[in-house]
Amino acid sequence: MLRYSLKRLLSLVISLIIASLVIFLVIEVAPGDPASFMLGINAQEDTLDALREELGLNQSKLERYLSWTFGMLQGDFGTSYTYRTPVADMVADRLWVSLPLALYALALSTLIAFPAGIYAASRRGGAGDVSIMGATQLGVAIPNFWFAMMLVLVFAINLRWFSAGGFPGWDEGLFTGFKALTLPAIALALPQAAILARVMRSSLLDILNEDFIRTARAKGLNQRQALWRHALRNALIPVLTIIGLQFSFLLAGSIIIEQVFYLPGLGRLVFQSISQRDLIVVESVVMLLVFAVIMVNFIVDLAYAWVDPRLRSRT
Amino acid sequence: MTSRNLIIGGVLSAIFIAAALVSFVWTPFDVTQMNIPNKLKTPNAANWLGTDHFGRDIFSMIMVGARTSIAVALIAVGIGMSIGVPLGLAAAARQGSLLDEVIMRGNDLVFAFPSLVIAILITAVFGPGAVNAIIAIGIFNVPVFARLTRSAALPLWQREFIMAARVSGKGPARISMEHILPNVTNLLIVQGTIQFSLGILAEAGLSYVGLGAQPPLPSWGRMLADAQTMVSFAPHLALIPGGAIILTVLGLNLMGDGLRDLLDPRIRVERT
Numbered sequence: 001m002l003r004y005s006l007k008r009l010l011s012l013v014i015s016l017i018i019a020s021l022v023i024f025l026v027i028e029v030a031p032g033d034p035a036s037f038m039l040g041i042n043a044q045e046d047t048l049d050a051l052r053e054e055l056g057l058n059q060s061k062l063e064r065y066l067s068w069t070f071g072m073l074q075g076d077f078g079t080s081y082t083y084r085t086p087v088a089d090m091v092a093d094r095l096w097v098s099l100p101l102a103l104y105a106l107a108l109s110t111l112i113a114f115p116a117g118i119y120a121a122s123r124r125g126g127a128g129d130v131s132i133m134g135a136t137q138l139g140v141a142i143p144n145f146w147f148a149m150m151l152v153l154v155f156a157i158n159l160r161w162f163s164a165g166g167f168p169g170w171d172e173g174l175f176t177g178f179k180a181l182t183l184p185a186i187a188l189a190l191p192q193a194a195i196l197a198r199v200m201r202s203s204l205l206d207i208l209n210e211d212f213i214r215t216a217r218a219k220g221l222n223q224r225q226a227l228w229r230h231a232l233r234n235a236l237i238p239v240l241t242i243i244g245l246q247f248s249f250l251l252a253g254s255i256i257i258e259q260v261f262y263l264p265g266l267g268r269l270v271f272q273s274i275s276q277r278d279l280i281v282v283e284s285v286v287m288l289l290v291f292a293v294i295m296v297n298f299i300v301d302l303a304y305a306w307v308d309p310r311l312r313s314r315t
Numbered sequence: 316m317t318s319r320n321l322i323i324g325g326v327l328s329a330i331f332i333a334a335a336l337v338s339f340v341w342t343p344f345d346v347t348q349m350n351i352p353n354k355l356k357t358p359n360a361a362n363w364l365g366t367d368h369f370g371r372d373i374f375s376m377i378m379v380g381a382r383t384s385i386a387v388a389l390i391a392v393g394i395g396m397s398i399g400v401p402l403g404l405a406a407a408a409r410q411g412s413l414l415d416e417v418i419m420r421g422n423d424l425v426f427a428f429p430s431l432v433i434a435i436l437i438t439a440v441f442g443p444g445a446v447n448a449i450i451a452i453g454i455f456n457v458p459v460f461a462r463l464t465r466s467a468a469l470p471l472w473q474r475e476f477i478m479a480a481r482v483s484g485k486g487p488a489r490i491s492m493e494h495i496l497p498n499v500t501n502l503l504i505v506q507g508t509i510q511f512s513l514g515i516l517a518e519a520g521l522s523y524v525g526l527g528a529q530p531p532l533p534s535w536g537r538m539l540a541d542a543q544t545m546v547s548f549a550p551h552l553a554l555i556p557g558g559a560i561i562l563t564v565l566g567l568n569l570m571g572d573g574l575r576d577l578l579d580p581r582i583r584v585e586r587t
Contacts, residue, residue, distance in 0.1 A: 011420070014420075015420075015423065015424055015427065018424055019424060019427060019428075022424075023436065026436050026437075026440055027436075027439070027440065029440060030439065030440040137565065137568060137569070138561070138565065140564075140568065141512070141516075141560075141561045141562075141564035141565040141568060142557075142561055143516055143519050143520060143523075143539075143557070143560055143561075145520060145523050145539070146519075146539055146553070146556075146557040146560065146561075149539065149542070149543060149546055149553050149557075150553070150557075152546070153546050153547065153550060153553070157546070157547045248427075248429055249429060251429075252429035252430075252431040252432055253431070255431055255435075255524075256431070256520050256523065256524055259523070259524050260543070270435055271524065271525075273439075274435070274438060274439045279439060282435070282436075282439045286432055286435065286436055289429075289432055290427050290428055290432065293427045293428075293429070294427050297427070
């Protein structure tokens with residue numbers, strides 16, 4: 001286990017280094033000088049130089065890359081070109097919207113998909129199975145932002161149960177906060193739940209064909225008992241992979257959903273920064289998202305190896 | 316069941332592909348022509364699907380929008396296949412080598428950047444537009460096809476007919492082209508259909524947030540973005556483009572499922 005963990009840790013570090021290099025180089029080739037963008041076209045050459053000096057733009061590419069990455073390791077994401085405030089503070093504020101939203105959606109998606117997938121698998125070929133599978137076909141075809149608009153139309157505009165957008169902040173209380181995130185979370189969760197339910201069902205059906213299930217049936221368990229006691233645990237491995245992958249889709253997907261609901265999350269920060277050419281913010285937020293995805297996959301990998309010793313020898 | 320999926324999916328896909336093709340030569344109205352007095356009409360005899368806030372004909376916009384969606388998704392799948400398949404074949408031919416390792420780790424890395432994040436990076440640098448949307452979705456398709464090709468090709472390399480080809484003196488590149496590739500084509504077609512539908516969803520999402528096709532080129536995603544503020548009094552502005560996206564994606568997915576069962580009942584295609 002230790003050997004396996006160290007090996008995975010090494011590849012994690014390499015992935016992070018390469019990802020940071022790619023992001024840095026892409027942003028590097030972006031046209032336009034941040035200093036002249038900040039000061040406008042009428043700026044004097046010496047003021048520009050002073051600002052470039054202050055922002056560290058005069059250093060070589062290598063120095064800038066190193067100071068960016070080492071800064072991030074210490075929690076310093078640089079200073080926004082537009083607002084002159086630390087990027088870390090801007091990101092931290094927004095993270096309190098985006099992260100709860102992604103986790104809320106992940107919880108909803110799991111809560112919907114598990115019962116649906118298990119039920120469909122246990123009624124294979126029956127009317128329940130066919131209708132759930134039909135619903136998931138539709139679920140994967142619906143764009144989540146369109147679904148979000150429909151939710152707003154029905155539950156915010158017509159029924160007035162929820163507000164159509166915006167976020168009051170967590171200071172207003174946990175309930176108010178979660179209420180504001182409920183429609184966005186449902187919109188994010190439903191298409192993901194459709195995928196997860198399909199994976200759950202097919203994984204269970206695969207396991208139900210295994211010899212040990214036949215043995216369980218032979219010793220007198222009925223199909224349902226065999227499913228709950230023996231098949232479910234074994235079917236969870238592929239399901240966990242998908243849940244890990246979904247986290248990254250949810251984080252990225254929340255970027256679009258935040259636009260629908262005018263939520264002050266990471267997504268809106270990124271779009272604002274793009275339009276203001278505040279590239280240091282874009283650079284750091286993208287790196288943060290990629291870091292989150294790589295970390296989640298790392299944790300999922302380790303969790304498997306811990307659950308299933310067979311995977312440790314296979315790398 | 317199988318043939319039913321294939322027929323329903325095929326018909327739905329054919330309708331939208333036909334609409335896209337016909338839009339090159341004919342649309343009921345000119346999509347760039349505004350007619351403000353005739354704005355926000357619900358579906359009627361003259362404007363079959365109604366008009367938008369500029370009085371433009373929605374039916375015509377859906378037709379031209381189909382062109383944008385299909386072109387972006389199709390080219391993105393093409394990029395993914397033309398780079399991903401050779402990489403996958405090469406990795407399988409040299410399994411366990413440094414080349415294999417580099418290709419697979421590179422794939423992991425691209426997977427760590429969801430397509431939307433790639434799109435954001437590209438637009439941050441080069442500005443928004445349909446071409447950049449194609450590149451963003453296309454890059455994301457590369458590892459999908461590389462992985463699929465590699466995992467399908469690996470077991471083939473153990474088979475007798477490949478041994479025979481090696482004994483007859485063919486090199487790995489020639490074997491990959493002449494014997495491996497034809498045996499993974501079915502799988503690639505099925506996955507291609509699925510990536511095509513995912514590409515349509517991705518294009519709609521990117522256009523919705525303004526990173527995709529730019530005005531005046533109609534696109535389903537931007538029609539939805541325009542509809543957002545008017546959804547309370549003109550819901551058809553959101554329902555119609557949304558319906559077009561859902562039916563196209565549903566059609567392609569059903570066609571993919573049907574093709575999979577038709578071409579090979581045993582193969583399983585990953586869809587996430």
